[in-house]
Amino acid sequence: MVRQSVLFLLFFLILQPAVSYSQEKFSQEDILMLQEKELTKDEINSYLPLILELFNESSYEKIIEVSPYLIENAQRLEEQALAARLRSALGNAFIQVDNIHGAEELFTKSLEERRQASDTFGMVSAYINLGNTFFEQEPQRAIEYFEKSLELSQEVADNTIAYFIAYNNLAELYVTINKPDRAQPYLNKAKNLLELHDFNGRKQNFESTVYYVQGAIHLLQDKPREAITAIKKSMEIGGEKQDDNYKINNYKNLMQAYESLGMYREINEVRKVYDALVEKRYESNKIKQEKNATSRFNLNKYKQELRASKLENDLAAQTAQQNNLLLKTTLAIGAILLILIGSLLYGRSKRNKLLQNLRAKNRQYLEAKKRSQKLASSNTKFLSTISHELRTPLYGIIGLSSVFLEDPTLKSHNDDLKSLKFSADYLLALVNDILSLNKYGSKEGERLQMxxxxxxxxxxxxxxxxxxxxxxxxxxxxxxxxxxxxxxxxxxxxxxxxxxxxxxxxxxxxxxxxxxxxxxxxxxxxxxxxxxxxxxxxxxxxxxxxxxxxxxxxxxxxxxxxxxxxxxxxxxxxxxxxxxxxxxxxxxxxxxxxxxxxxxxxxxxxxxxxVEAPFEISGYDKLKGKKILIVDDNKINQVVTKKVLEQYGIKNNTASNGLEAVSMVQENTYDFILMDINMPVMNGIDASVAIREFNTTTPIIALTATNYNNGFNELGKHGINDSILKPYKTEKLLNLLVHHLS
The missing domain is CATH 3.30.565.10 (Histidine kinase-like ATPase, C-terminal domain)
Structure with missing residues (x-):
């Protein structure tokens, strides 16, 4: 996403000229030292590049843990500009752990301080940070903040950086709310600024970002060829170093553009790379979510520590006043003071021990939470898998029992067969209910299909x-x-x-x-x-x-x-x-x-x-003598489907995988193809794509035990005319065949 790349651009560009050396990575001893030591300006500056590195590694919990102490030292030294940079880092870490309220509070405070100090550039920075805070959740509010930053940027001498950030993010926001005509002027201005600044050596990265946004605009304007050109330019400039999120969105937009032009072969090639990147991002997101969980917990913990620290500071101030009074009194009162100090030191030691125990308990809690989440995920996967696997044998039971019920030679067993079919139908209803319960508890199930x-x-x-x-x-x-x-x-x-x-x-x-x-x-x-x-x-x-x-x-x-x-x-x-x-x-x-x-x-x-017209079924006699290819790797499923079709005089052949089906369609003529999806050697989707390269007329109907979230829309992209979920009622299959025959 553009926000992920540009979000910290301002902080990075302000930070780079200000530092010339850095520390090793924070250890637990370093963090404890920060709580005790009063740092100099140079020492605070030495931590800034390390904070940036922690952000790039998604170690937000460390930033949240360390930044409050650095900010406190900067305020003690009255280095308000330095404190503003640190608040920017802390606020952006809040955004990454979804603490939007905390980020807003921090940036609003920074904006007010910069306004009182008449620091226009600091105000511009605060407005940009506020815009990034609401970028995803409240786009219109984010637009207002970026426009305010543009107004103030006119008063800043070197305003190229601020202008570029605002223009680029406004273009992205207007794309997000489907207003390409509003997005294009801002993007054009961002392009022009790329010629004026090298952005501390990151110009190539942001140039690839600009072309990515341009491709998205062309897609919204229904200009697929221009979109393809811009997307490929973005990928060429970004190269291997391009952020995975950009790559995924570029490939996604590229497939959409190819689809608009009917370039299905190209879609198939791009999809393989796209699926691999999505899988890689899925694994990365799991790690990031685990870190975010730790960050959110540390955030609450250190809010408590900061409150405790404030209380301790108040106590120290009170003690100092008492010391001034005690100096003018007797040695006896001085002895009392020494006892009081000893008591405070003992309390501090006890508090530190308590904190160590709390940290140990926190680690145990996080490990238990991780195990619990893993178990819940495994249970969900197991439930979906076992429910799916039950459909295949149920198809055999329901299908064969329906065939046997139509067989006049088995009339004496009709009651037994009806009981068998009723039990299988009941089990199928249970499987469907479990799948529905899982489906509507997921994000995919919450998507509306209008x-x-x-x-x-x-x-x-x-x-x-x-x-x-x-x-x-x-x-x-x-x-x-x-x-x-x-x-x-x-x-x-x-x-x-x-x-x-x-x-x-x-x-x-x-x-x-x-x-x-x-x-x-x-x-x-x-x-x-x-x-x-x-x-x-x-x-x-x-x-x-x-x-x-x-x-x-x-x-x-x-x-x-x-x-x-x-x-x-x-x-x-x-x-x-x-x-x-x-x-x-x-x-x-x-x-x-x-x-x-x-x-x-x-x-x-x-x-x-x-409105989709209803099926007009005039009888199944139309199907007599028709020839159908049954593609299924399960022999029982083949037998069931063959017996159902033969009852109505329908000729058929069978294939056990997609590759075999492609060869048979090349050598024979069929009126229909019944295609399973999950098969060895070549699956049903790849087989359908291959068949459509030389045969565009024979209806392909997917017979599958997988309940796709987007239904036919997901299969139709690959040349499949219709789909039916196994197990199915015989009448439903026959109605579907008659419908496509007409």
Whole structure:
């Protein structure tokens, strides 16, 4: 990111001319010495390059530990400019450990001191530091600080450095908020300043940064060819020394530009380098997060130490006043004074021992915290892996049992086969719930996937899915959609569908000989934003008031409902999704009277032109005689898919990996390709890319046990026409084939 590179530019450039020698790295003895010794100006200056080195090594905890003592010495010597530099270093360390409030407080204080001292350049520095503080969290506020620095820079004699920082960061900020036309003028000014200053030998680094921002601007302006030129220039200038964050963003922008131009081969080449850099950054970020955790802890600890130090200074001042009085009194009072000093020394020794014990306890705490975080991460990975691995055998069980149920020679075993399929379906529901719970607890799961959709069609589809269980429990189903609600809405259709599906499924499951009603009411409309109240009512068993809070916990059910099938994960999943959508689930229920689950969300009015048309299925006879290539490394999966297709007269061949599939498509003609994703030799994504180089018409449908976060959008980039998650219902696969056939 630009902020990471330019953030400390001002501090670095001010620091370099001021020092000519440095210390060895801080040891624990050095830190203890700083607490006791009064330093000279030269001694303080000798620590400045070491502080810069500590920052480059991400040792923020050391900066936070040492800087307060150096600042205290600089203030004692009335070296306010030197104290301002140290505050800049400390404040920037605060930023890196996400202590934005601490950084703001420090820089605001520095700004006020520089204003009282009529130090214009110091005020410019403070405004730039404040701009960097809010760069990511509050871009508009950061813009205001950088513009103030530009106003003041006119009063500074040598203002090239300050101008460059402000121009460069303003350009980056306007790119961040998608205003390329506002960003370009500032970037042009930054480019011009590069010709006037060498920035203490770092000109090449900042020139590569400027071209990176230029590439981002061209992308926002829909100029992919110009973007490619600027990005390659940035990478050429930065070379191997270019910061990994710049490299990753350059490669990411390059892939986006290639995609705009349909240059898919180039995307494939760039992605390999991009994935390697992302993996490298992931490992680096783990180390940095561990250091940040230590830094945050040290920050709180040394705030306490500074307060203790202030108290000690106050006591020393009081003792000095008493000494002046005691000098005029008798030797007896002097003896009392000696006793008092001895007591203070003893207390100090005791305090130092206590601090040593506290540091030892802190180290133990950090080690325990690290182990706990590692265990939590391992548990999450294990849960996701085992849930994924369960899908493959479940596909075999569900698929074969469905085939056997259609076999007239096995009618005598129908009850056993139905029991087998029911058990497998139940286990699949549990796996899906566990994956959903994991997914919506992650950052990827919190990402919204917006689209236009018909609410009436969505609710009708959910009702069809629950038709079997409602017939089984003798329930009637009703939907009431207020006519004021627009026909087409714009929002995250997938998340809304999962919320309603879970609530309506629960209602159908726990209601017998009753009714299920879903109601949508327009509560408020402001412009294109519609506030819609959704209610799912049933006439089932109801939930006692004392148990209503418990049912929102994971794996929990009300006591009167424990005899019913269910994982106890449905409502926790609903709550997590609604939190992402900015809403919350509420409940009204009474025993033997039923329940009403309701929530309110804001959805924009959508465009009917962009609503995905529903499948129009006229029969599966169209598929008879068609030829399909089944690509799957699992022999059981091959058998299941073959038997399903052969029931409907569909011819098929099989391939056990992507490379074999590419060869078979070159030698034969197929109407469809069913492609697994995770395979040895060559995976499904690489195989699809290779096939699309010589065959762009045959539909490729991904059959995979992996639930991708971005769904089809993630696979569609590689030439895959559609996807279906294993295990699946036979009708869903057949409908998909008929849809792509037409």
């Amino acid at each position: 689209s236009n959709f018909s609410l009436d069609r969505l609710i009708h589809h959910i009702g069809q899915n629950l038709e079997f269980i409602n017939k089984k429990n003798n329930n009637s189903f009703h939907s009431i959609i207020a006519p004021e609600i627009p026909n087409t809405l714009y929002g995250d259709k997938t998340k809304i569908s999962q919320v309603l599906m879970n609530l309506m499924s629960n209602a159908s499951k726990f209601t017998e000989d009753g009714s299920i009603t879903i109601k949508a009411t327009l509560k408020k409309q402001v412009g294109k934003v519609n506030s819609i109240l959704f209610e799912v009512k049933d006439t089932g068993q109801g939930i006692p008031e004392e148990e209503q809070a418990n049912i929102f916990n994971e794996f929990a059910q009300a006591e009167n409902l424990t005899t019913q099938d269910g994982t106890g994960l449905g409502l926790p999943i609903v709550n997590k999704i609604l939190k992402i959508l900015g809403s919350k689930l509420s409940l009204e229920s009474s025993p033997n009277k039923g329940s009403n689950f309701y929530f309110e969300i804001d959805l924009e009015t959508g465009s009917e032109e962009h």
